[in-house]
Amino acid sequence: MTPVPKATPREFGQALKGAREGAGLPLEAISDRTKIGTRTLAALEDGEFGRLPNQVFARMFLRQYLDLVGMPHAEWLPAFDAAWRSFADSSQSFPLDRSIPVKRRRIGPWIIGLALVGAGVAGVLLVERRHDAAPATPAAGSAVLVPAPEPTAPLQPAATPVVGPAPATAPAPATAPAGAPPPSATTLVVKALQAPCWVEVRIAGEQPSSRLLAAGAAWELPAGGKSIDLVLGDAGAASVAYMGSVRSPVGRPGEVARVHLAGAAPPPATP
Numbered sequence: 001m002t003p004v005p006k007a008t009p010r011e012f013g014q015a016l017k018g019a020r021e022g023a024g025l026p027l028e029a030i031s032d033r034t035k036i037g038t039r040t041l042a043a044l045e046d047g048e049f050g051r052l053p054n055q056v057f058a059r060m061f062l063r064q065y066l067d068l069v070g071m072p073h074a075e076w077l078p079a080f081d082a083a084w085r086s087f088a089d090s091s092q093s094f095p096l097d098r099s100i101p102v103k104r105r106r107i108g109p110w111i112i113g114l115a116l117v118g119a120g121v122a123g124v125l126l127v128e129r130r131h132d133a134a135p136a137t138p139a140a141g142s143a144v145l146v147p148a149p150e151p152t153a154p155l156q157p158a159a160t161p162v163v164g165p166a167p168a169t170a171p172a173p174a175t176a177p178a179g180a181p182p183p184s185a186t187t188l189v190v191k192a193l194q195a196p197c198w199v200e201v202r203i204a205g206e207q208p209s210s211r212l213l214a215a216g217a218a219w220e221l222p223a224g225g226k227s228i229d230l231v232l233g234d235a236g237a238a239s240v241a242y243m244g245s246v247r248s249p250v251g252r253p254g255e256v257a258r259v260h261l262a263g264a265a266p267p268p269a270t271p
Contacts, residue, residue, distance in 0.1 A: 010047030012083035016065070016076075017045040023069045034064040035196050037234050037254020041065070049087040053231045053256045056210070057198050058084070061233075186225040186264070189241040190232075191218040193249060198233030204263065213238075225264030232257045 020030070027045075031038045040061060043051035052058040059080065066076055183189055190199050192213035199219060200210040204226040213219055215237075225243065232238045235251025242261045251257045 008047065009049045009083045009087045012079060013045045013047035015079075019071050020045070020065075020069050025069060030065060030068050031254070033068055034061070035234075036061050036064065037236075037256075039254040040233065040256055043256075047083070049084060051256060053198065053200065053233055053258075055081075055084050057200070057231070057233055060198070183220055184222075185242075185244050186223055187242075188221045188223045188228055188261070189218060190221075190230070191239045191241075191248075192216065193237050193239060195234060195237040197238045198231075199238065200231040202229040204228070223263075227263040228261040230257075230259040230261065232259065 020027070027038055027041055030036070031041055040052065043049070044058065044061065044065070049058065052061075059077065062076065062080055063073065066073055188201065188203075190201070190213065192215050195215050197213050198210070199213055200208060201219075201221060202208040203221070203223050206226075209221075210231075211219065223242070228242065230240065232240075232250055233256060234253065235255045235257035236249050236253030238250050239246065239248030240250055240259065240261070241247075243264060245261075247259075250259060
């Protein structure tokens with residue numbers, strides 16, 4: 001039996017990977033069976049606990065992993081808890097997204113160029129206006145031709161249109177009865193799309209709650225316009241709707257996402 005080190009998350013992950021390779025299981029096979037993203041499983045084997053949702057979810061993932069590899073829970077789960085305490089004490093952090101440097105552009109030459117173009121257009125319009133305002137004077141001794149009026153034909157009385165019976169109008173189609181009213185904007189709606197997804201919800205001022213959503217299932221929580229913090233086990237398999245904003249999907253498949261949803265703005269203070 002492979003000894004399980006309890007010192008650091010990286011040593012724990014290396015022992016876990018060695019047990020999987022010894023069982024002859026590729027990481028993709030475990031992902032297909034458990035519906036856990038390969039990114040999350042790789043973070044568990046690499047000891048990068050900062051990329052996992054939290055200890056509760058990570059422990060659930062590890063149980064499914066151990067069942068497929070055939071390793072005992074009684075030995076590996078305590079070792080995982082010890083490695084997680086080591087991770088929490090060392091305050092490791094792994095950012096989900098890397099910031100993209102913003103390239104500053106010089107706008108001075110663009111402003112000067114636009115000013116020159118505007119000045120040129122204004123000069124052309126001024127010259128055309130002066131040219132159009134100058135009256136045309138006929139040359140001396142030239143005859144001015146005046147067109148003779150053309151004979152007009154006598155007016156004929158207009159024919160009176162014959163008004164027939166108005167065509168029968170078809171009755172308006174009956175309106176189908178309206179279905180159930182949609183949830184209000186202050187209700188949080190989390191839906192699992194094509195695959196199951198672990199969800200943890202923390203509404204400001206309330207106790208956190210979590211559940212595993214099956215594919216196609218939705219979870220509605222009245223939040224009253226408060227701010228919300230979400231943890232999604234598979235960002236590519238979840239959609240979130242709150243306060244008129246919809247994100248579908250929230251992120252890339254297999255990625256653990258932490259999302260903060262701002263609440264409604266407080267009413268202005270009365271004097």
